[in-house]
């Protein structure tokens with residue numbers, strides 16, 4: 001966590017950050033000034049400048065209307081897009097920057113359908129008070145000379161200094177107008193590592209059910225940003241504690257199960273958060289959304305499979321199978337891509353397989369299947385399984401890690417011998433057709449799959465041996481069919 005900063009230090013940091021974009025800011029300031037319009041850098045861009053994390057995406061607000069902006073910017077922009085035009089946003093690409101300029105909003109909310117009636121305003125202050133959080137409601141005027149006056153009518157700077165998320169209006173009103181803001185709070189808790197003001201927490205608890213009015217796509221976009229943030233555990237925990245989780249990700253909070261009488265199983269929810277953090281700590285190529293989703297969801301099958309055993313103790317048989325199904329269902333409801341759903345659910349499905357490894361007595365065949373079933377997910381599966389160890393018993397933890405080291409060694413040995421990354425049958429489709437004298441069709445696939453199973457069980461076969469096995473299978477099959 002960074003050192004607490006003073007206002008002066010924060011403003012100086014922002015100045016430095018903005019100077020790095022001085023050229024483009026002066027340029028666009030000139031375009032708007034020449035047309036007689038005001039222009040302000042606003043929202044996340046001002047916040048991120050204060051926090052020293054400003055990138056090349058810059059957000060602006062102006063009194064110019066969208067059609068005027070399009071006219072003004074046409075000759076200046078390298079590229080222009082109008083996907084946000086009905087909400088007053090014009091997007092512009094210029095020299096590696098992505099600039100989004102939105103006309104001042106002065107929306108009112110129809111309190112029945114709660115759809116915003118998009119209307120444009122003339123005053124900066126009216127625009128700022130309609131924004132989600134005070135830290136996102138600051139502005140810096142942009143002129144032909146570059147960044148100018150700092151506008152902070154809602155105490156945004158103080159909120160940045162104290163690392164607090166609070167709403168400009170009463171939170172109940174704000175969240176009633178747009179419930180997505182509640183999820184954005186959890187997202188910013190993760191991304192910025194800020195905490196939520198007490199009155200905002202109260203409003204989240206009271207208003208959480210309203211989140212159901214938001215489309216799956218918008219929810220998923222916020223969840224991804226949350227999971228990719230600096231502290232997803234804090235963001236998820238806020239969701240679960242406030243009831244937001246019950247609306248969009250109920251399986252996670254449902255893992256809060258009472259600790260059994262023998263204290264053999266810690267709370268599955270706390271365990272999952274710890275696994276998520278440990279998986280993040282094992283990342284070596286930047287934030288990995290698939291791994292983080294899988295770590296969060298790997299045990300969601302546990303509540304449904306929990307059984308008290310006659311001699312005391314608890315079991316969760318097949319929770320990985322049930323969990324993989326639940327993962328698919330939830331991620332489908334959130335409209336994730338097929339690839340994403342397949343990857344996350346396959347990791348959930350495979351997360352327990354290793355625990356059959358015991359004292360390193362897996363056959364070569366079992367090792368091959370592990371690798372083949374994981375496919376391109378293998379590096380993530382290694383991380384997930386290693387992260388999925390939260391025992392406080394040091395000896396037990398060390399034993400598990402050593403067993404996994406051993407499995408990775410076995411995989412490397414076999415891989416060196418056998419090109420494990422792409423286990424294929426020893427004969428290809430053309431050879432199968434030639435040897436059996438059959439045309440292309442489902443039979444070829446059947447033979448191919450038979451040979452692949454054989455390959456997994458026995459490793460690579462000599463060519464003659466493979467032909468012999470194929471013919472044996474073919475004759476047995478013919479006998480069955482007559």
Ligand code: ATP
Pocket residue numbers: 042043044045059130131132133136137178180181
């Ligand atoms: P990031 O770009 O990292 O996702 P951001 O804060 O810039 O974060 P955007 O979604 O780009 O978020 O929105 C830009 C600004 O628009 C915000 O900083 C905020 O001022 C305002 N804003 C965005 N969404 C909402 C909303 N649902 N309600 C009110 N204001 C919003």
Ligand code: MG
Pocket residue numbers: 044045057059
């Ligand atoms: Mg932004």
